[in-house]
Amino acid sequence: MGKTCGDMEMGKKESNLRSRWYVYSLAILVLSGLLFRIRNLDGPSLWLDELTILSWTKTGTWEETMSPNNAGRVMFGLEGFFYYFWLNILGDSDFALRSISAVSGTVLLVIIAEFARKEIGEAVGIMSSGMLVSSFLAVWYSQEGRIYMVTTCMLWLSLLMMQNSKINKPLQRLCIISLLTFCYLSHWFSAVVIILGLASRWVQLLFKTRNDTTENSVFSIKNISKSMDAKYGYVPMYALSMISLGIFCIPEMIESKSSSLFAWIPQTPSDPHIVLLDYMFGITSWTGGLPISWLSEALWWLIISSPIALFIHTRLSRDEKQISQQPEWFLWATGPLVLAIAVIVSELSTPVFVPRYFLFSMPSWILLIATSTYRWISVCIEISDTIEKDEIKKHVSLFFTVSILLLQSSWLIVGWDYYGREKKTDYENMAIEIDEMKLGDDVVIASSPGGYLWDIYFERQGSSERVDSSPLGAYSIINETNPDSIIYLLGTNTNSVIDRDFDLFLQDRYGLREILTFHMGEIRIYGDQEVSS
Amino acid sequence: MITKQISSFPFQSFLVISGLASTLMSQYFLGCAIISSSILFQTKFSMLDEWEKSRILGPIGTICWIGILQLHSAMGPEQIMQGGSLVTLSLYSISSLDSFGSPPKIAFHSSWAISASSAVLFSFLENWEASTVFLLFIYLYTFPNFNKEIKWDLPITFLSLGLGIRFAAVLLSTSKGGGLGNEIDVAHELWIMFLSAPIFGVSVYLAIIEKINSKSG
Numbered sequence: 001m002g003k004t005c006g007d008m009e010m011g012k013k014e015s016n017l018r019s020r021w022y023v024y025s026l027a028i029l030v031l032s033g034l035l036f037r038i039r040n041l042d043g044p045s046l047w048l049d050e051l052t053i054l055s056w057t058k059t060g061t062w063e064e065t066m067s068p069n070n071a072g073r074v075m076f077g078l079e080g081f082f083y084y085f086w087l088n089i090l091g092d093s094d095f096a097l098r099s100i101s102a103v104s105g106t107v108l109l110v111i112i113a114e115f116a117r118k119e120i121g122e123a124v125g126i127m128s129s130g131m132l133v134s135s136f137l138a139v140w141y142s143q144e145g146r147i148y149m150v151t152t153c154m155l156w157l158s159l160l161m162m163q164n165s166k167i168n169k170p171l172q173r174l175c176i177i178s179l180l181t182f183c184y185l186s187h188w189f190s191a192v193v194i195i196l197g198l199a200s201r202w203v204q205l206l207f208k209t210r211n212d213t214t215e216n217s218v219f220s221i222k223n224i225s226k227s228m229d230a231k232y233g234y235v236p237m238y239a240l241s242m243i244s245l246g247i248f249c250i251p252e253m254i255e256s257k258s259s260s261l262f263a264w265i266p267q268t269p270s271d272p273h274i275v276l277l278d279y280m281f282g283i284t285s286w287t288g289g290l291p292i293s294w295l296s297e298a299l300w301w302l303i304i305s306s307p308i309a310l311f312i313h314t315r316l317s318r319d320e321k322q323i324s325q326q327p328e329w330f331l332w333a334t335g336p337l338v339l340a341i342a343v344i345v346s347e348l349s350t351p352v353f354v355p356r357y358f359l360f361s362m363p364s365w366i367l368l369i370a371t372s373t374y375r376w377i378s379v380c381i382e383i384s385d386t387i388e389k390d391e392i393k394k395h396v397s398l399f400f401t402v403s404i405l406l407l408q409s410s411w412l413i414v415g416w417d418y419y420g421r422e423k424k425t426d427y428e429n430m431a432i433e434i435d436e437m438k439l440g441d442d443v444v445i446a447s448s449p450g451g452y453l454w455d456i457y458f459e460r461q462g463s464s465e466r467v468d469s470s471p472l473g474a475y476s477i478i479n480e481t482n483p484d485s486i487i488y489l490l491g492t493n494t495n496s497v498i499d500r501d502f503d504l505f506l507q508d509r510y511g512l513r514e515i516l517t518f519h520m521g522e523i524r525i526y527g528d529q530e531v532s533s
Numbered sequence: 534m535i536t537k538q539i540s541s542f543p544f545q546s547f548l549v550i551s552g553l554a555s556t557l558m559s560q561y562f563l564g565c566a567i568i569s570s571s572i573l574f575q576t577k578f579s580m581l582d583e584w585e586k587s588r589i590l591g592p593i594g595t596i597c598w599i600g601i602l603q604l605h606s607a608m609g610p611e612q613i614m615q616g617g618s619l620v621t622l623s624l625y626s627i628s629s630l631d632s633f634g635s636p637p638k639i640a641f642h643s644s645w646a647i648s649a650s651s652a653v654l655f656s657f658l659e660n661w662e663a664s665t666v667f668l669l670f671i672y673l674y675t676f677p678n679f680n681k682e683i684k685w686d687l688p689i690t691f692l693s694l695g696l697g698i699r700f701a702a703v704l705l706s707t708s709k710g711g712g713l714g715n716e717i718d719v720a721h722e723l724w725i726m727f728l729s730a731p732i733f734g735v736s737v738y739l740a741i742i743e744k745i746n747s748k749s750g
Contacts, residue, residue, distance in 0.1 A: 066720035076723050177731050185727060225745045228738070237738040244734030248726050 021394065022122040025401075026113050026129060032405075033109045033133040036412075037102040037142040040419045042094035045428035047520075048453060048492045050097060050145040055452045056080040057087050076185045076252065079147040097145035104153035105142025109133060111156045112363050118163050119327040120371055123397035127370035130401035132363070134408040136282030139418070141359050148359045151190050155183040156363055159197060165233030173234055177241050184245055188253075189357040192341060193334050193364075195246065198239040200333035202227065205235055207324035268346040268353040272339060273300055279355040280362055281404075282411060295407075302372045303336065303365070309375035316382040327371065335364030373400060425491045425520040431457030433516060433523060434465055434487065443527075444481065446474040447489040448497040454489055471502035478509075485527025486510060494522050542590075545571045549594035556601045562664045564601075565615040568594040569671055572622040588630065592623035610655060610704040611664055617648030618668045625675050635683045642677045642686060643693040650697030654728070655704040658721050688743055691736035698729040 046054065056070040062084045066072050071080020083097070090096035109129045117125035132138050141149045158179035161172055168176065184191045206218045209226040217223060228236045269275045277296035310328050314321075338361045342352050358365075377396045381389050412418045431454050434445070447454060451467025458465050467489065469477055478486065486506050490498055503524070506512070510526035548571035556564030572591035599616050602608055608616075624641035627633065649672040656665045680686055702717055702725050709715035 063718050063720040066723065068719060072719060072723075076727070077720065081720075177735070181727060181731050225741075228741055228745065230742070237735060240738045241731035241734030244737065245727075245730040248730040 018117070019122060022117065022126065025126045025398070026110065029113070029126070029129045029133050029405075030106060030109050032409075033129075034102075034106045036134055036139050036409075037105045041098050041102055041143055043419070044424050045426045045457075046094055046097065046145065047424035047427070048449065050094075050424075051427060051453045051456055053079065053083050053145060054087070054092055054097065054456055057084045057092070059084070075187060078182065078185050082147060082150070083145075094145075098143055101144055101146070101149040102142050104149045105138055108138070108149070108153045108156060108363070111153065111160050112367065115156065115160045115163065115363070116367055116370060118160075119367075120374065123394055124367075124370050124374045127374060127397050127401045127404075128363070128367050130405045131281075131366045131370060131408075133405055134412050135280050135362070135366070136408075136412060136416075136418075137279045137355065137359060137362055139412065141356060147186055148356055151183050151186045152360050152362070154179045155190055155193065155360055158183070162201075162233075162235065162238060165235050165238075166231065168234050173237070176234075176238060180238060180242055181245060183360075184242060185249075187357070187360065189338065189342075190360045191246070191249075192338055193360045194242055196333045196337055197330060198235065198242060200330045201235045202239050204325055204329055205232055207322070208232070211322070262350045262352055265351045265354055268343055268351050272343055272353055273336070276339060276355060276358055277365070279358075280365060281408060282416065299369050302369050302376075306332075306368055306372035306375070309372050309379065312379050313375040313382075316379060328368065331364045331368040331371065335361050335368055338364075373397075426518040427453050427491055427521065428457050430454060430489060430491070430518050430521050430523060431461060431463070431465075433518075434458070434489075435461055435463040439465060439487070440484075442484040443487060444468050444474060444477055444483045444485075445487045445489065446471050446502070447491070448499055449492060451489075453491055471499035474502065475505070483527070485513070485525060488524040488526065490522040490524065492520060494520065545575050545590050548574065549590050552594055553597050553601065556598050559605065559607070561598075561602060561607060561612055562615060564598055565619055565664075566667065568598055568619060569622055572619075572626050573671070573674070575626060588626050591619075591626045595619040595623045608707070610659070610708045611662060613704060613707065614648065614652045614655065614665060614668060617644070617651070618671055621645050621648050622671065622675065635686070638680075638683055639686050639689055642679060642690045645672065645675065645677050646690050646693035647697035647700060648672070650694050651700040651704055654698055654701040654725070655708075658701065658705060658718075658724070659708055684747065685740075685743055688736050688740035691732055691739055695729040695732040695736060698725055698732065701725055 053071075056065055057080060059065045059067075059070065062081055064070065065080040065084040066077035071077035086100055087096060090099065109132055112132055113125040113129035115125075116128040138149075141152075158176045161176050161179075162168065180194055184194050203218075205227045206223055209229075209232060210216075210218050210223050213223070213226055226232075274296045277299050281295055281299065306328055310323065310326055314323055314326065339358065342357070345352050374393075374397060377400070378393055381392050381396070386392055434454070435458065439445075445451075445465070445467045446469050447467045448471060451470070454467050468474065471488070474486070488503065488506065506524075506526040512524065512526055514525045516523040516525070548567050552564040552567030552571065554564075555561075555567060568591065571594065575588065575591060595616075598619060602612055602616070621641065621644040624637060624644050628637040628641040630637070649669075652665055652668055652672070656662070677690075679690060702722065705717040705721055706715045709717075
């Protein structure tokens with residue numbers, strides 16, 4: 001017994017030991033990741049979604065923020081609740097709004113590295129983190145003031161904490177359930193990742209308990225009962241708490257299905273896996289001249305080949321872990337399976353394929369690629385005659401990490417010119433332009449979409465200008481006040497948001513005098529009044 | 534110690550009667566505080582684990598306190614919380630007797646979980662009253678010794694915790710005036726769901742564990 005405890009203690013210490021190579025490499029990656037995420041963070045104007053969050057949080061109380069007229073329109077309103085407190089602490093500047101995402105995106109690098117290190121080893125930890133540093137999807141959502149990156153960070157923190165759920169203390173269990181609850185309620189796709197992740201962990205546990213008890217059937221009542229024993233960890237407890245939460249969420253799910261929440265989502269592409277990998281690694285656009293998404297295709301083949309790599313590698317490496325206990329099961333369940341479900345739902349019901357919804361499961365894809373790559377590298381090294389195999393594995397993994405990192409970074413900064421181009425609707429400069437026009441009382445301002453998007457910037461700039469109405473309400477204002485000129489503001493996607501009837505009405509009555517074009521926005525001036533632009 | 538116990542009975546009776554008198558004069562919180570003190574006083578100084586008449590003084594006082602409030606139709610959210618704390622204290626008093634076995638202990642733990650969680654959540658969502666803070670000190674003082682050895686104690690306590698959080702909706706509803714049936718804020722309703730739903734799941738897990746353990750002996 002003493003020996004067993006000693007062995008366990010030693011094993012625990014070993015799993016907590018990190019080599020200098022790992023620590024220094026991770027430190028460099030985290031620092032690079034931080035630079036990628038904070039560079040020009042408040043440069044581009046806030047866009048529709050970010051300004052909508054700002055408008056939600058401009059309420060007297062947090063209860064109002066979560067009301068059905070504000071954040072409560074989307075999921076359970078937790079995004080509004082979260083930002084209400086965050087912005088009340090840090091202020092409502094662009095930097096404050098986006099900073100939490102940047103911090104979460106950086107912390108995620110450490111979480112993913114640690115997750116992979118505990119599952120497979122340090123080399124995979126560094127490879128995964130390296131692929132995430134300048135991933136297009138990761139950098140983009142680390143620079144956007146929405147809850148996606150925060151939720152991803154919390155979700156993977158909880159998954160990391162429950163990695164060895166046997167040692168979860170009551171406070172840790174409380175933290176895990178709280179984090180999972182928050183993530184579950186933040187976004188349906190996050191909820192799907194949680195349910196599939198917990199289910200796969202439980203199934204892995206069932207395989208483990210079956211082996212321990214010589215039970216024949218994995219899914220027998222006896223084996224399921226056995227898996228619930230606290231000595232095997234608390235995965236069933238986490239799973240049951242989330243199932244219970246899911247049951248209470250059913251009315252909301254039914255309501256959201258019938259709402260127009262997903263109406264804007266376009267049709268699912270024919271090769272969603274390649275599109276998604278393109279978003280994650282973003283190299284394709286740079287190789288615009290090439291006929292295929294060669295890197296995404298290659299990475300997809302790495303994912304596809306992961307079961308074979310797993311099988312061969314476990315045979316060769318004399319891994320103590322059985323195949324059923326390897327991380328690929330969990331990674332497949334929380335990565336590609338989530339995409340498969342989205343595609344099925346899109347086919348059968350309403351389209352739900354939006355690349356940012358897969359941010360929650362993106363770490364699984366990256367971990368799967370890193371794991372598969374590592375296994376193939378290991379297989380090649382194992383069957384060769386080289387000595388010091390571990391050292392070579394480490395160096396090859398590092399080479400792979402640096403190559404991917406350099407390729408991604410150079411594409412992001414040079415190829416795509418991520419920091420150079422304005423990537424979001426330029427509401428800020430449109431508001432500055434309007435303010436500088438020094439409009440008189442005889443001008444009516446209408447906008448599509450909502451006027452609050454410009455009003456937030458007017459307010460910040462100390463301007464007295466405000467958007468008067470939407471096109472629908474503007475008819476009566478124009479008929480009543482008969483202004484000299486009308487300004488029609490368009491933002492986000494000018495072609496789809498423009499009210500054609502309103503535009504024709506204004507052209508007939510006033511004549512289109514000028515169009516000032518901004519990035520994804522327009523100021524259309526109708527009427528005779530001179531404006532200084 | 535026996536001397537103390539014997540001499541405590543008249544004093545306790547005096548406290549209970551004073552508490553009820555205050556309640557009759559519409560000083561509900563004062564009445565609750567005095568009756569609570571009588572129960573705490575009794576449990577502090579009583580050393581014997583046998584049935585004593587002094588132990589039923591608190592519960593009798595509690596029943597009378599609730600009866601008076603019903604007659605006065607004065608059941609607002611604060612009074613419901615105070616009533617809950619008196620019931621919890623009564624069960625606390627009875628649970629210290631070993632002769633009844635574990636049911637009074639489980640009942641006390643359950644009542645403690647319901648009343649404490651509903652009082653805390655109600656105060657977070659509505660406002661913090663001095664009377665609620667006083668009740669919270671009582672809850673802290675009587676913090677239960679949750680015991681895995683007592684069968685079904687943990688599942689029932691967690692179930693009660695979830696129900697207590699749900700009960701906060703009742704308190705919030707009554708706080709709008711005019712008794713039950715008032716609509717509560719959507720945000721409050723959501724938070725009650727967020728907090729209680731995972732706890733129900735945990736209680737199911739603990740119940741299954743309990744069932745497995747009882748089967749395996």
